Amino acid sequence: MLSRQVRTARRNSVSYRLVIENTCEEWRKSPYAKASIQCQDCHMRTVAQATEVAVTNVGAGHAIPTSITELRQVWIDLAVRNAGGKEIFRSGAVEDSGEVDRNAVTYHAVLLDEEEEVTLKPWRAVEMLAEKLIPPKETVLERYSFRLPVTSPAVAAVVEVGQDRVTGPAVGRRGVRRPRR
Numbered sequence: 001m002l003s004r005q006v007r008t009a010r011r012n013s014v015s016y017r018l019v020i021e022n023t024c025e026e027w028r029k030s031p032y033a034k035a036s037i038q039c040q041d042c043h044m045r046t047v048a049q050a051t052e053v054a055v056t057n058v059g060a061g062h063a064i065p066t067s068i069t070e071l072r073q074v075w076i077d078l079a080v081r082n083a084g085g086k087e088i089f090r091s092g093a094v095e096d097s098g099e100v101d102r103n104a105v106t107y108h109a110v111l112l113d114e115e116e117e118v119t120l121k122p123w124r125a126v127e128m129l130a131e132k133l134i135p136p137k138e139t140v141l142e143r144y145s146f147r148l149p150v151t152s153p154a155v156a157a158v159v160e161v162g163q164d165r166v167t168g169p170a171v172g173r174r175g176v177r178r179p180r181r
């Protein structure tokens with residue numbers, strides 16, 4: 001049932017002149033309505049769901065990404081949609097700014113300079129803060145958790161693997177960040 005269909009059920013009055021509760025009208029004037037967030041999006045029961053994505057390095061005789069992995073990265077772009085095609089979970093989308101979603105699973109290296117700042121210049125690196133690569137002929141499993149409405153019909157997951165060959169100050173820092181510790 002859409003929010004506009006709830007209108008009559010959520011308007012209560014003591015008399016015909018005095019409206020005491022008008023939840024639907026409050027919602028209609030709210031930022032939630034402007035963002036197309038329906039009542040059901042918040043008030044329907046949800047259940048936790050999980051899925052695993054397997055990524056296999058099948059054709060390279062080296063890790064993926066390879067070489068200057070602080071400048072190259074590979075990530076998983078996972079979109080989960082309901083039967084109507086509405087996206088209900090996303091991880092790994094490339095934003096309009098060109099940056100990869102901060103919650104994406106990424107494979108790359110993160111280097112630190114003497115000031116303990118992330119650097120894309122290998123000649124300034126003094127420490128490898130993190131390195132996550134896919135070795136040759138190996139499979140890595142990534143687990144995703146999200147919530148679905150109890151009444152949700154079947155869902156479909158679309159998985160793509162993205163790669164960025166050059167990042168850095170010359171073209172923007174596209175997704176390069178200090179990993180969470």
